[in-house]
């Protein structure tokens with residue numbers, strides 16, 4: 001898919017998204033220094049980490065991890081913002097590859113397949129891509145874990161959740177996911193769910209719930225950042 005990368009380069013200047021320094025690799029989004037300074041969690045190495053703990057007592061998630069911790073006002077906000085709102089697909093592949101490096105040689109590398117958290121088709125049409133899928137593609141390239149799309153689909157937009165309590169939030173968002181076209185049997189499979197940002201965990205919890213409702217599988221979670 002080299003031609004896609006080349007095409008993207010026409011639209012996105014190859015300067016570091018954080019400091020603006022000229023980049024040497026056309027597949028990078030950050031310069032070496034900014035990549036080095038990314039506040040990586042290294043959570044993939046241990047199951048009992050703060051991201052896994054978010055799901056304790058909620059859904060049967062075996063383990064969770066995030067590439068880096070997001071701090072308010074962080075210069076790395078630009079990465080996530082560009083990916084989600086400014087059509088920067090390269091940022092997605094790039095972050096996915098960085099995430100993949102963290103997952104490699106950890107318990108996560110034993111997963112049988114990975115799925116991106118789906119977005120609703122109207123949003124997909126509007127945005128042109130699902131940012132979680134781009135991340136998953138990058139991570140899949142590095143780890144070799146196959147990417148399966150549309151195993152879980154997003155049926156509708158969930159309502160604004162600001163005035164809801166935790167149970168109401170869960171019910172609201174759970175209703176937004178369902179199983180896609182009748183898939184193969186994923187019994188006993190280890191399924192890794194990929195998303196861009198983890199905050200309350202409600203979206204990932206609901207997505208896990210949809211899987212666990214239908215398959216006796218094992219759910220793992222990996223996101224680019226957590227707040």
Ligand SMILES: [Zn+2]
Nearest residue numbers: 016019031034
């Ligand atoms: Zn930089």
